[in-house]
Amino acid sequence: MAVTRDEILGALSRLTLPGGEDLVSRDMIRALTIENGAVRFVIEAADPAEAAKMDGVRRAAEDIVRRLPGVEAVSVVLTAHGPAPTPAAPPSLKVGRHPTPQAGPAKVSGVDRILAIGSGKGGVGKSTVSSNLAVALAREGRRVGLLDADIYGPSQPRMMGVNKRPGSPDGKTIIPLQAHGVTMMSIGLMLEEGKAVVWRGPMLMGALQQMLGQVQWGELDVLIVDLPPGTGDVQLTLCQKTELTGAVVVSTPQDVALIDARKALDMFNNLGTPVLGLIENMSTFHCPNCGHESQIFGHGGVAAEAQKIGVPFLGSLPIDLDTRLAGDGGTPIAAGDGPMADAYRALARRFIEGGMA
DSSP states (O other): OOOOHHHHHHHHTTSBOTTSOBTTTTTOEEEEEEETTEEEEEEEESSHHHHTTOHHHHHHHHHHHHTSTTOOEEEEEEEESSSOOOOOBOOOSOTTOOOOOOSSOBOOTTEEEEEEEEOSSSSSOHHHHHHHHHHHHHHTTOOEEEEEOOSSSOOHHHHHTOOOOOBBSSSSSBBOEEETTEEEEEGGGSSOTTOOOOOOHHHHHHHHHHHHHTBOOOSEEEEEEEOOSSSSHHHHHHHHHBOOSEEEEEEOSSHHHHHHHHHHHHHHHHTTOOEEEEEEOSOOEEOTTTOOEEOBTBSSHHHHHHHHHTOOEEEEOOBOHHHHHHHHHTSOGGGSOSHHHHHHHHHHHHHHHTTOO
16 A cells, blocks of 8 residues: 555654654655655755754654555655854845846846746735645745735735744845745735835835845745736836746636736736746635535636637636635645645646746
């Protein structure tokens, strides 16, 4: 009988670390894969100094997993997230300043690909898709960053389960936070909870410029940028000032949502940003009580639109109560197991196979 992810994590949770915690409770297990009895995963320490002391833990973890029924081979890699920690102080920099002059689209240091996740209107689940896609990509072994660029309504801190204010060693650079294997940053982490953002366009552009250029993202395979809905200043700034790999548009199937999604597509085309594909969210609903399937918002409209305009259709995602509850609870559903986690895993693999992540 094949070993399961839960069995492996359960075994690893019994390996006690010197501080009394375990690898699972400290969220140190990354990129766990199981294929034909071969188990592979990464133990990610907080810094190189900690990693240097953990080779014995790595060997012990390897031995524990190898003893599980159904395991034929084990490969464990020990790595460190970043440089040794320095005392962090609250950033003294002011977020929301006017933008600094810039010659043209700029790269983000250490980041290989940047994907903008957009929508023509709010309420289509774009932020839910962004957070779960980021977590699913991280579980597939990618080094992933998530930037919540929805200045007026930042939701990623809640969805990713973080509420700590980022530190700054020098008052200029910002140290991002870690959650579920993802490096993340949000304007919501820099402001008082419940405080409204009342900024004009130049301040919005300056804040986005800061979060891209002053955050120490580290080495990333892909940075996912969760855009605000619509076609405003943030989208314009990102497309004109940053070297984007491309954009992905999320929409629900109904005509009203597609009308606005077409505006987002037109905006990206006018700004010269490649549209890498469309995702249909809330595509169908499976009743948890009787199993009946309903197309609440219609079905297939986004796939038809993708075919019409000649861009890839990347996949459809159901509307699901557990997904909403998981997001509200701070642990994206893609971090666990089940049908919705499988759906996001398939979406992540589509991104990887297509060279987008």
